Amino acid sequence: MKRIIPAAIAAAIAFGAASSANAAQTLTITGPSGTFGDDSVTCATGVTSCTFERTFTFLTPAGFTLASADIGSNFTGGNMMANIDFSRVTLNGVSFNTLSTGQQEFRNLLNQSLAAGGTNTLFVSGTSGGDAAFAGTLSFASTSAVPEPATWAMMLIGFGAVGATMRRRKQVARVNFA
DSSP: OTTHHHHHHHHHHHHHHHHHHTOOEEOOOOSSEEEEEEEEEOOOTTOSOEEEEEEEEEEOOTTOOEEEEEEEEEEOSSOGGGOEEEEEEEETTEEOEEEEOSSSOEEEEEEEEOOTTOEEEEEEEEEEOSSEEEEEEEEEEOOOOOOOHHHHHHHHHHHHHHHHHHHHSOOOOOOOOO
């Protein structure tokens, strides 16, 4: 019993340290655009390639319901093998389109619907040779309002009433000159 308690405490400390290292980064976006990225994707010393995962969360800015995004990679040191290869980039589970691969990769996502005021998750994963970076931009727009069925019904009833009124109007006598 005495051995289990120190082991449990050590496991809890290790779990807390690991979970904070992999915790999602929260983005604060209040306007029509925002940025995200990591300017230092590195590998352990002596490792030539490593995998990485980054998670970003943000609230849909007020007044917006659509998002478009792009992301690009770049190596930051002189080592051209230190580039990033994205394996997965998603916004709320929807994958980005691949525009280019290789030393500099680019992906984008156009007009993804978002819940007004909702929490969104941007996920980026891939491999890196170290000394690399990625950055992206989120742009927001609003959808035009679509009238509800009750609004359409009221409009049609109004047109019908105007038409009925015009049809029932008394005929005015006309004088014709020959």
